[in-house]
Amino acid sequence: MTKKNQKGKPSKSSDSGLIDITRKKFRWSDYLAEKVIKGTAFLSITIIVLIFFFVFRESLPIFYSAKSTEQTETAGNASSVQETYGEVTDKPAAPEVQETYGEVTDQSNTQEQYGEVKDTSAPADSVEKAYTVSAGSGFDDNRSALKSLLTKDWVPVSEKPRYGILSLIIGTFKITIISILFAAPLAILAALYTASFAGKRLKEIIKPTIELLAGFPSVVIGFFALMVLATFLQEIFHYETRLNSFVGGIAMGIAAIPIIFTITEDALTAVPKTFNEASLALGASKWQTAFLVILPAATPGIFAAVLLGIGRVFGETMIALMATGNAAMMDLNPFTSVRTLAATIGAEMAEVVFGDTHYNVLFLIGSLLFIFTFILNAIAEFYVKGKLMKRIQGK
Amino acid sequence: MIKSFKKNIKGILIEGLTLSSALLIIAIVVVMVTVIVIGGKDQISWEFLTSFPEDGMTKGGIFPAIYGTALLVIIMSVAAVPFGTITAIYLTEYAKENSVIAKTIRFAVRTLAVIPSIIYGLFGLGFFIKFVGTQMDNTFLGGQLKWGQPNILWASLTMALLTLPVVIVSVEEALKTVPKDLRAASLALGATKWQTIWKVVIPGSISGIMTGTILAVSRGAGEVAPILFTGVAYYVATLPSSLSDQFMVLGYHIYVMTTQSANVDKTMPIQFGTTLVLLALTFILNISAIVLRYRIRKKKTN
Amino acid sequence: MTREKIHTENMFLYYGSKLALNDISIQIPEKKVTAFIGPSGCGKSTFLRSLNRMNDLIDGVKIEGNIFIDDINIYDNNIDVVTLRKKVGMVFQKSNPFAKSIYENVAYGPRINGVKEKKQLDEIVETALRNAAIWEEVKDRLGDSAMGLSGGQQQRLCIARTLAVNPEIVLMDEPASALDPLSTSKIEELIVQLKEKYTIVIVTHNMQQAARISDLTAFFYLGELIEFDKTKKIFTNPDKKQTEDYITGRFG
Numbered sequence: 001m002t003k004k005n006q007k008g009k010p011s012k013s014s015d016s017g018l019i020d021i022t023r024k025k026f027r028w029s030d031y032l033a034e035k036v037i038k039g040t041a042f043l044s045i046t047i048i049v050l051i052f053f054f055v056f057r058e059s060l061p062i063f064y065s066a067k068s069t070e071q072t073e074t075a076g077n078a079s080s081v082q083e084t085y086g087e088v089t090d091k092p093a094a095p096e097v098q099e100t101y102g103e104v105t106d107q108s109n110t111q112e113q114y115g116e117v118k119d120t121s122a123p124a125d126s127v128e129k130a131y132t133v134s135a136g137s138g139f140d141d142n143r144s145a146l147k148s149l150l151t152k153d154w155v156p157v158s159e160k161p162r163y164g165i166l167s168l169i170i171g172t173f174k175i176t177i178i179s180i181l182f183a184a185p186l187a188i189l190a191a192l193y194t195a196s197f198a199g200k201r202l203k204e205i206i207k208p209t210i211e212l213l214a215g216f217p218s219v220v221i222g223f224f225a226l227m228v229l230a231t232f233l234q235e236i237f238h239y240e241t242r243l244n245s246f247v248g249g250i251a252m253g254i255a256a257i258p259i260i261f262t263i264t265e266d267a268l269t270a271v272p273k274t275f276n277e278a279s280l281a282l283g284a285s286k287w288q289t290a291f292l293v294i295l296p297a298a299t300p301g302i303f304a305a306v307l308l309g310i311g312r313v314f315g316e317t318m319i320a321l322m323a324t325g326n327a328a329m330m331d332l333n334p335f336t337s338v339r340t341l342a343a344t345i346g347a348e349m350a351e352v353v354f355g356d357t358h359y360n361v362l363f364l365i366g367s368l369l370f371i372f373t374f375i376l377n378a379i380a381e382f383y384v385k386g387k388l389m390k391r392i393q394g395k
Numbered sequence: 396m397i398k399s400f401k402k403n404i405k406g407i408l409i410e411g412l413t414l415s416s417a418l419l420i421i422a423i424v425v426v427m428v429t430v431i432v433i434g435g436k437d438q439i440s441w442e443f444l445t446s447f448p449e450d451g452m453t454k455g456g457i458f459p460a461i462y463g464t465a466l467l468v469i470i471m472s473v474a475a476v477p478f479g480t481i482t483a484i485y486l487t488e489y490a491k492e493n494s495v496i497a498k499t500i501r502f503a504v505r506t507l508a509v510i511p512s513i514i515y516g517l518f519g520l521g522f523f524i525k526f527v528g529t530q531m532d533n534t535f536l537g538g539q540l541k542w543g544q545p546n547i548l549w550a551s552l553t554m555a556l557l558t559l560p561v562v563i564v565s566v567e568e569a570l571k572t573v574p575k576d577l578r579a580a581s582l583a584l585g586a587t588k589w590q591t592i593w594k595v596v597i598p599g600s601i602s603g604i605m606t607g608t609i610l611a612v613s614r615g616a617g618e619v620a621p622i623l624f625t626g627v628a629y630y631v632a633t634l635p636s637s638l639s640d641q642f643m644v645l646g647y648h649i650y651v652m653t654t655q656s657a658n659v660d661k662t663m664p665i666q667f668g669t670t671l672v673l674l675a676l677t678f679i680l681n682i683s684a685i686v687l688r689y690r691i692r693k694k695k696t697n
Numbered sequence: 698m699t700r701e702k703i704h705t706e707n708m709f710l711y712y713g714s715k716l717a718l719n720d721i722s723i724q725i726p727e728k729k730v731t732a733f734i735g736p737s738g739c740g741k742s743t744f745l746r747s748l749n750r751m752n753d754l755i756d757g758v759k760i761e762g763n764i765f766i767d768d769i770n771i772y773d774n775n776i777d778v779v780t781l782r783k784k785v786g787m788v789f790q791k792s793n794p795f796a797k798s799i800y801e802n803v804a805y806g807p808r809i810n811g812v813k814e815k816k817q818l819d820e821i822v823e824t825a826l827r828n829a830a831i832w833e834e835v836k837d838r839l840g841d842s843a844m845g846l847s848g849g850q851q852q853r854l855c856i857a858r859t860l861a862v863n864p865e866i867v868l869m870d871e872p873a874s875a876l877d878p879l880s881t882s883k884i885e886e887l888i889v890q891l892k893e894k895y896t897i898v899i900v901t902h903n904m905q906q907a908a909r910i911s912d913l914t915a916f917f918y919l920g921e922l923i924e925f926d927k928t929k930k931i932f933t934n935p936d937k938k939q940t941e942d943y944i945t946g947r948f949g
Contacts, residue, residue, distance in 0.1 A: 022769055024777045033589040034489065040478055041485030044503045044563070047556060054521040055514065186416045193413035202417075208685060209421050215681035216427070216674070217617025219646040223670050224427050226653055227434075254427075257420055287406040308509060315511020317620040318646075322654060342513045342620075349516070350624040354525065366517040370510060377509045381502070491756065576793040580855070583751060584806045584862055585783030594809070599796055 052370065059364035062357060149361075154328045154339070156348065156358045163361045167328040171245065171338030172314060175324065178249025178334055179256055179313045184306050186253075187260035195268035196290035207265075214258035222322030225251035230323065239335035241325060246334040248324035252313045260309040267301020268294055300387035304380035311376040315369050317342040341365050431671050438668025448630065452652055453661035457669050462634050463547070463642035464676075467622070468615040470551035470638075471558065476608050478555075479562025486563075487570040488592055508560035512620040519553030519625035520545075541639055548638035550626030557621050558611035565610060569603015569691055570596060606687040613680035617673060619646040645673040702727035702866065702896045703748060708762035710743060710752070717743055719920045721762075725913070730888060730897040732911035732928065734904055736948065740920040741900045745868050748898065749785040750778050766866070783810070786864035790871040792851035794843035794858070799835050802843045802854060806862035821861050828894075829857035830887045849880025856887065860895075867891065869899040873906070885910050904944065908932045916940045 151164030194206050230247045239246070271294050279289040295302075317340075320326075325337025326347065345362050352359045446456035482500070490497040529543035536542075573596050581591040597604075619627075628641040629651045635642040649669050656662045703725040710718035718740050725731045733741035743752065750771065752758045764771050771781055783806075794802050803822045812818055822839070826832040831853040835846075843854055852872060859867060869888070873881040888910050891897055901907050907914050908928060915925040916939070924931065924940045935941045942948060 022773075022775055022777075024775050025780065027587055027589075027779075030587045030589040033592070037481050037485045037489060040481040041490070041500055043478055044482055044500055044507060044559065047559070048503045048506055050522060051510070051514065051518045054526065055517050058517070058521045058525075186420060189413040189416035190420050193410070193417045197410050197413065198417070206417050206421065209424050211685055212678065212681055213420070213424050215613055215617075215677050217619070217646055217677060219617065219619050219649050220431070220670055220674050220677075221427070223649055223653055223666070224430065227666075228430050254423060261420075285402065285406055287409045288402075291409055311509050311511075315513060317511070317513045317623075318650060322650065342511060345513050345517065346620055346623050349520070363517060363521065366514055370514050373509055373511060374506060377506055381505070574793070576789060576791065577795060579751065579754070580789065580793045580795070580858075581805070582754070583749065583782055583787040583789075584809070584858065585779055585781075586805075586809045587779050590809050594805070595795055 055363060055370055056367050059360050059367050061355075062360045062364065149364075152330050154344070156361070161358065163357075165341070165361075165365060167330040168339055168341045168344055168365070170330050170332075171324075171328060172340040172342070174245045174332070174334065174338055175249045175252060175320070175340055176310055176313050178245060179251075179253035180306065180310055181253075182250055183253035183256045183309060184260055187257045187309075188264050188302060188305070191261050191264035191268060192290060192295060195265055196294060197286065210258050210261050213254070214262070216255070218255055218316060218318040219322075221251055221255050222319040225319060225323035237335070241335060241337055243323055243325040243337060244335050245324060245338040248320060248338070249334070251319045251323050252316050255316060255319060256309040256312045259312055260305045263305035263308060264298070264302050267298035267305065270301065271297045300384045304384040307376050307380040311373045314376075315342050315373055316340075317346040321346055341369055345369075428674070431667065431674055434667035435664075435669075435671030438664050439671065443668060444672070448665075451658070452630075452656055452665060453658055457645065457648060457665070457672065459631065459634055460643040460645045460648045460669065461672070463627075463631075464616050464644045464646075466547060466635060466642065467551050467554060467644060468612045470547065471554040471615045472608055472612060474552055474555035475558050475562050475611055476604070479559050479607060479611075480566050480604055482559075483563050483566035483570055484592060484597075486567055488588070488596065504560045504563050507556070508564075512557055512618050513623075515553050515557045515621040516623055516625055518556070519549055519621060523549040523552055524625060545624060545626040545641060546639045547626050547635050547642045550622040550642070553621045553625050554615045554618065557618060558614050561610045561614060562607040565607030565688075566600065566603050568688075569600035569606070572603070572691060572694055573599040602687055602691050606684050606691065609680050609684040609687070613677050613684065616644075616680070617646055617677050619644070619650055622647065645669055645676075649673065701725065703764070703766050703898070705764045706762055708744075708747070708760065708764055710740075710747060711759040711761075712755075713757045717920050718747075721922050723915060723922055723925055725896070725898060727896050728892055728894070729912040730892050730899060730910055731913045731915065732907035733898070733900045733915050733917060734902070734907050734943075735917035735923075736943070737902065739917040741915075741917045742870050744917070745870055745898060745900050746787075748866070748868055749782050749787055751782075751787065753778065783862050784864055785866045785868060786859035786862060787868045788852070788856050788859055788870065788872050791875050792848060792855050794846075794851050794854050796842070796844060798840050799843050799846070799854060800839040803858050803861045806858060810862070825857040825861035826854075828860050828891070829853045830883065830890070831857060847880070849876050849883060852876060852880070852884060853887065856884075860891075864895065866896045866898065869897065871900055871902060874902065881906075904932075916943060918943070 148162040148164055150166060151162060152166040153162045153164040154167055155162045155164075190206065190210075194203055198206065225247055226243070229251060230242050233247055233250065234242055237246070275293050275297055276289060279293045280286075284292070320340040320343035324340065324343065326339050326343060327337035328339040328344075329336045345365055348358070349362050352362060443456040444461060445458050447458055449455035482504075486497055486500060490500070524543060524545060527542075528549065531542040532538060532540060542548075577595055577599070578591055581595045582588070586594070622644065626641055627644055627647045629643070629647065631641055631643055649666060652662050652666050652669070701724040704723065706722050708718060708721045709716065721744060733745060735741050746752045747760065747764060748766070748771075752760070760772055766781075766785065769776075795805060797805070800822055803825050804818050807818055807821045812821065823832065823836075826835060831850060834850060835841075835854075843851065846854060852875075856867075856872075873884045876884065885906065888897055888899065892912075899907075899911065911928045913926065914928045914931040916923045916931065916935075916937075918939055924935055924937045926936070931940060932944060935944060
């Protein structure tokens, strides 16, 4: 009989004896490998949960007054909630808070940061006037912060900070609409061409180009927009403010084209070939087939593509920081500067005091962005799956 | 006759319209590249690439930004590629095809892929810096502030999370090109499941792992939002020598220079030069990945 | 007197709720070639795969009854399946060499068994390739990729790969069905030689092949073992009418 080795080494079969199969062997490497692999795979789920948790966590404080001292609406409520908060690491004693506020005074020096772009739009800087140097004047009141959320003045650095995100939301929507109006038709039509009309040669030019565009860092697109596109568009449309939501929107549209194109193209090519053949066999021409049969059949996928394009633009930071003028205006004119939600986080987070109300509000904005894109993605997935299934299996 | 003529016109119009859309997109890309190349090509020189910035960024080179970018993506890859590969292995080799677990993980991966990059920055700040970092400081350094602040380690890890989905998707695609009967052959020879994965499946998917890594590196080199407040700086006098140092990167350099530098005229050539370097870098990486992926797909259809 | 190497008693196999193998009891002797024949879908491949527990890899497969190899029940809980598969090797319908060199393909089995020394591996590889009647053709290009071989050569390489692990039983699932007639006859010659050292069980849809090379033949139909006897008898004077109908080509 063959000798069995320990520690999971498979037994060698000797020449004369028969192989012994009757003892189940425990193989360490297999066991370990399986455990490690399974554990690691759950990481991606864990990460999402963690992101959710930690981003929200930092925004929670404004939902109850952890450190109110000013006259206006003092705390007194939500104290029960405080216990469940867990580690109260950012519930500093009063003196500590004061120290950090000392740093805040330096904000006066860094205010140029908020001014962002040089060649802006003088009128757009109405917000700057509201910036007063806050030399340790008073404590932030989280409840008033909460109340001010739905107002339109985003003035986080001032004697009476106001966190009105309405202008930011409007700005974000303005830009999103402009960019999608620009990018979606372009990308969808181009995808239609690639899927239905293009010869092999042209396909091999178009698709790699789109992939390259997808690889463009947003900083580079923002740079292009700031340096070239803004001037170019200003020559054509003759608007006053050089950097505005129109420029930013076009630039973001450029960034969104690849994703809308790719998903639309996938949707179009996923339409069963039999549809194509049936239509042609009935005497329809190529374009009729493409436009009247294939395109409608791919609608769920195209819808998903646009949704994902919206998601991409909604959260885009660098292009917004570089090409939109960064002034929180609240009008519907595409040719005025805007400030988006993402840009606000990007611009201000580095300067903010940890644990400050401003800090919390920025995290709140981040949470909103997270939820929004999450929902967008979920709709894209489930809607597409649902509708697609129905179509392919027959209504 | 007129009807079919009208139909033809319609057809030509539609085909023309869609073709022009495609051409317009190509034109935009070409214009962007051309502008940047023209604006920046004169800047590119050996000195530019290897020296430090001087005189408030109006002179000198961008070496620390290149160095920082490289260091960032290396640390990022060390974190992201193994985790991503292992997750992909789980999905294709261990999980049952339509199990709840597999579907949940895939949904999680797709969600991660669409989260705005700035959110990763927030997470990096709230989790890595303020949670892990301060815990590390409290446990190992008695409260002294070292790890609880932005540095290259946290920035790299944040970037690794961002690029994790890219790695997972690429590796999964490559794993699937290994035919099922190769696994069967290995098992029929008396190999264990792990031996089969290690000696047959993974070697057969190396190109996919490489593709995923290259794509991740390309994104990591170009993204700026996740590192805005997790470690990057506009000017650091010395190259980062430890994980707790801050660092410079090309993308952030471009951003700050173009929006906040005091002397736009003097820095403009450098702006273009830096942008050209970044663009060239991502181009090379993306093209390599495209070529690799093309080879993988060819192998599959063979 | 030849011992029964493999014997099954009242073996049933279910794919989910569907009965695929119905009460198979058979005794397969050592060091002979046993052929399984029958029309497509009759279960012969499924039964073959049960003998080295490759069916374990398919979800929803359930086995009842007993399969014994050397009087050991291979579906017992204590059985180490990995070692079982070293004892019972398998050659597949479509050749599936690894994307490695010819040498590495054959050395794969011994390597995972812990053989590390080059000299030993060289010996094993050469012996296996000789036993598979392909040594002369590849001895000068052992480092070349296995994918560069022709279909017939690849299949013989796969046989060599299986032999390198030194099994006692070699299961073959229609090994020549994807090959041209010349390669097929080479494989058939090989099988007849192999039975000196190994117990061979071969599934084939080619009746003439079964008649040519096997010592015993089992006829399967719709998941049942209809008849099992010496090949000569099955093909000249079968007991059951179904067998006769199949042999004479009335169906299948």
